[in-house]
Amino acid sequence: MEQSQFQEKVTYFKENMPKECPITYSMKIIGSKWKIPILWHLLLEDGQHYNELKRTVGGITNTMLTKSLRELEADGLVRRHNYETVPPSVTYHLTELGKNISDTLGELFEWGKKLQAHQSTDN
Amino acid sequence: MEQSQFQEKVTYFKENMPKECPITYSMKIIGSKWKIPILWHLLLEDGQHYNELKRTVGGITNTMLTKSLRELEADGLVRRHNYETVPPSVTYHLTELGKNISDTLGELFEWGKKLQAHQSTDN
């Protein structure tokens, strides 16, 4: 990265900081263990059922899946659609705000690849 | 976001996924409580001393500051410079890999602002 471009970004950060840091806030929303995996698998395939999501995410318990989904819903990232049938059928969908996270995940993806490349070249 | 652009990104994710997901890996490296605040304050001012960093980050204990810095160093994001003087003087610097995270933080910043805007308009 160019130095000038880097300093530009830092200056932008300094000048646009609200009361609560948006970065800290983002981490509060998606920082817990299963949030990103859930969002990720909804990005890959939207509208999954509860047990379908449980299978694709993999390794998550009912407790945590339900808790995470409820929080994501309350934060406006996920919408829950209940078909009101017997037996029950429920699907989970990303909201626009939820889909917006793909840019962030994209950067985490790119930076993570650099990290992994670095890890394998040293030590 | 356009739908086509969104699908393009998802397809790119699917096709470029290594054994360990780079996103999960990124979160493992910077996901603990103080990593991002530390990196953040080193972005704002590089080469801070231990106690200086402790003050600017704010609220962090010696235990956690030391532990976090050691891990960031081991992961190649931070370089520790010891002046070998009496009394001791040590400064902490971002590596290139560490500076690279500014793009990711930039996205977390932008998305966080959208989240905050959303939170204040509903409920």
Add this chain to the structure above:
DNA sequence: CGGAATCCTCAACGATACTG
């Protein structure tokens, strides 16, 4: 099928004191 209710464990984190 899509959860809710309970109980339990551990590891992240904090508080405090001390040191070369």
Add this chain to the structure above:
DNA sequence: CAGTATCGTTGAGGATTCCG
């Protein structure tokens, strides 16, 4: 100044069982 050493705490997350 830049840490280390110990101990204490808490809450995120896991395991299990049950339910309409």
